[in-house]
Amino acid sequence: MVLEASDKFATRAIHAGAHVDVHGSVIEPISLSTTFKQSAPAQPLGEYEYSRSQNPNRKNLEDAIASLENGKHGLAFSSGSAATAVILQSLPQGSHAVSIGDVYGGTHRYFTKVANAHGVDVSFTNNLIKDLPSLVKSNTKLLWIESPTNPTLQITDIALVNKTAKGLNKDILVVVDNTFLSPYLSNPLDLGVDIVVHSATKYINGHSDVVLGVLATNDTEIYQKLQFLQNAIGAIPSPFDAWLAHRGLKTLHLRVRQAAITATKIAEFLRSSDRVVAVNYPGLDSHPNHDVVLRQHRDGLGGGMVSFRIKGGAESAAKFSSSTRLFTLAESLGGIESLLEVPAIMTHGAIPEDQREASGVYDDLIRLSVGIEDTEDLLEDVKQALQTVKA
Ligand SMILES: Cc1ncc(COP(=O)(O)O)c(C=O)c1O
Missing domain, CATH: 3.40.640.10 (Type I PLP-dependent aspartate aminotransferase-like (Major domain))
Known part of the structure; x- marks a missing residue:
């Protein structure tokens, strides 16, 4: 060819x-x-x-x-x-x-x-x-x-x-x-x-x-x-x-587009929740560099990764991340399946507390790698896991 x-x-x-x-x-x-x-x-x-x-x-x-x-x-x-x-x-x-x-x-x-x-x-x-x-x-x-x-x-x-x-x-x-x-x-x-x-x-x-x-x-x-x-x-x-x-x-374009569509829905929901302190997602217009995203990313898409700070500190982060049905608690990202992790004690656990907090990695931060399962099912999973923590 x-x-x-x-x-x-x-x-x-x-x-x-x-x-x-x-x-x-x-x-x-x-x-x-x-x-x-x-x-x-x-x-x-x-x-x-x-x-x-x-x-x-x-x-x-x-x-x-x-x-x-x-x-x-x-x-x-x-x-x-x-x-x-x-x-x-x-x-x-x-x-x-x-x-x-x-x-x-x-x-x-x-x-x-x-x-x-x-x-x-x-x-x-x-x-x-x-x-x-x-x-x-x-x-x-x-x-x-x-x-x-x-x-x-x-x-x-x-x-x-x-x-x-x-x-x-x-x-x-x-x-x-x-x-x-x-x-x-x-x-x-x-x-x-x-x-x-x-x-x-x-x-x-x-x-x-x-x-x-x-x-x-x-x-x-x-x-x-x-x-x-x-x-x-x-x-x-x-x-x-x-x-x-x-x-x-060979399916990269289909997977990444779908993950970004679902991640946007999840990020928008998280932004509106009273159980969430802050949401990091490049696809949200509230992201501090959203203007760069619009120039630099295809169709201004924010990608499949979302992170957010949950109310209630490390305890709520642990509760949320062990309450999801479809998001598997595991390191890594970018796969067809949805994953989540708590960076402060998982991927970023080796970084001294003051250094990681200076970069915004608090004990209450949760990172989602949004996969390509059904959008509504993933959104429901996030909603129900959020219900398990105190408002
Ligand atoms: C942004 C980034 N770069 C590089 C690497 C290293 O890649 P690998 O695990 O394939 O050695 C990782 C792994 O998580 C990563 O997230």
Whole structure:
């Protein structure tokens, strides 16, 4: 299938990287072979030699990711964390990086406990626009953005931050972790950034059965450097996982749109409830950065993640989260099934109380990952669980 430049997202989701094999299989087979025949020494029969370096299923997935992120090149890794590690590993010793403060906990751990071991120092701020001029130095090589942040769903104006950072130091590589939105809702490469990265474990695979990471870029030099490290470090996904993630992303547009529609209804209900202290949802017009959401997200959709503070503190948060019928109490997000968690004692439990409260992660905060079950059923589930706590 030859895609045309005018093909829309859903067409690319189904057909990008979906090559027909010699048998005419409509769905590509899983290629488990670790090595590929050569006709003479150093003369492979086709494009592949050894499966760590490249594999047909990984290549298909990488091509699909590049297409969905409007990038020239895609790369896949054994996890989102491995993709992050490879990007950090590509920086020269003695580099400095700036990161948004509310970055994913595992990324924060890599920045502060691993990257520093090879001489990369990272500064954090929750106000990039205000603090960039004082944080960016001559050796600042990387800026790391996550938008929306986790779990308070703050939004960054990516185009503005990218322009500001590059105005201060033209060598800065700007990276956006787009896990929470998926390529369906936002394409950061279109906003000028250099690399977009995902934990494909979440929306891209979408079925909570694969751990995998991907990135995309338009810059061939960056791609070659990261591809070299992908092979040299060897943190690659198995052909089966690459095949599953590729299958998963074919329905990304349907899943993400449906999750966003339901999440909007739930967020609106929560906003009107007297048992709720505050709601964080980028799709609400009351969100502090809603104007950026309207510019930056497809159709101004807020995504499938909602967080809210419940009345009655940690006790109510525990009661609510063990009273839902359809929302399963578990970490992670972005799957077809709805999940919920209490960040202060689950995903963000390792962060000291004063630091997490400064980022809005109070004991009473509940995070919902809205799945694609029926909208009314999910709304009813939230309503009945809220009835179990005191008004
Ligand atoms: C925003 C974000 N980035 C990166 C990661 C790491 O991805 P993985 O768990 O696939 O290593 C996660 C995992 O939760 C995440 O939420």
